[in-house]
Amino acid sequence: MPGTPPTRFVYLGPEGTFTEQALRTIPAAERGSRTPTRSVPEALDAVRAGDADAAVVPLENSIGGAVPVTLDELAEGAPLTITREIVLPVQFLLAARPGTTLADIRSVAAHPQASAQCRGWLRDNLPDAVVVDVLSNAAAAISAAEGQHDAAICAPIGATRHRLAVLADKIADHPDAVTRFVLVTRPGPPPPPSGDDVTSLAVYIAHDRVGALLAVLTEFAVRGVNLTRIESRPTGEALGRYVFFLDCTGHVADVRLGEALQGLRRVCADVRFLGSYPRHRWNTPAADQPVPPPAGLSDADYADAVAWLARLRAGELS
Secondary structure (H helix, E strand, O other): OOOOOOOEEEEEOOOOOHHHHHHOOOHHHHHOEEEEEOOHHHHHHHHHOOOOOEEEEEEEEOOOEEOHHHHHHHHOOOOOEEEEEEEEEOOOEEEEOOOOOHHHOOEEEEOHHHHHHOHHHHHHHOOOOEEEEOOOHHHHHHHHHOOOOOEEEEOHHHHHHOOOEEEEEOOOOOOOOEEEEEEEEOOOOOOOOOOOEEEEEEEEOOOOOOOHHHHHHHHHHOOOOOEEEEEEEEOOOOOOOEEEEEEEEOOOOOHHHHHHHHHHHHHOOEEEEEEEEEOOOOOOOOOOOOOOOOOOOOHHHHHHHHHHHHHHHOOOOO
């Protein structure tokens, strides 16, 4: 589907989750079809099989860290490409059927990650309530709406969809927590450089070579490419064998990053390109400024060095 905007979207369901909320920030998804799936592998396999054009899945949370199943799925199987990232604030709220008060609540339905992120609020405000684990934030909202439990910790979209009354909002212990989602498609040309991009990679190092990881990091450092995330996952082959997931600033079309990728190709056992896409833009001006490269390592510096070498090869020594 290179060059064709996606119209058939799948996402980690069920309906009423943060993932659906992330999907609905994409204008094309509002006009296209949106189908929930039961798991991340199911969503990504639908894209691989051609049953969907794109999938939205969670990649990492600022409190809980990376989502291992998403990383594993991107590293293995038929290649897929990230074309967009969506970063959402994690805004948990306590919701219940209309007419319910805090004093009425004896049981609270919640996904384990949600209750873990609201542990302090629950302790201070509902110390005697029993927290019951459910499979998703949406399932928690459904449970409260159907009367199986007195209240639910859920996303705003879940409370709205199931007509629940909000008893308390912003109940997470870390008010600045966010979750990062990615839009994944079948391989094709990446979006054009925006001037502020992220490139994601899965890098397999030679496990029996001294300094193998240092060699990987050096390819970025000597070219002034900023690494914004590095995460390891076992390959499943044997103890001590890992794949490293890297996010770095820049686009595959950039000279500096292109040279770094060529270097990785030379020193690594394998490199899987996961995509170059625009970096999420925050509303805070300071947070929206990309980290500048060190002196001598900007794109302009590289262009000047290339032109200088061309003059030398042409016999122009001035």
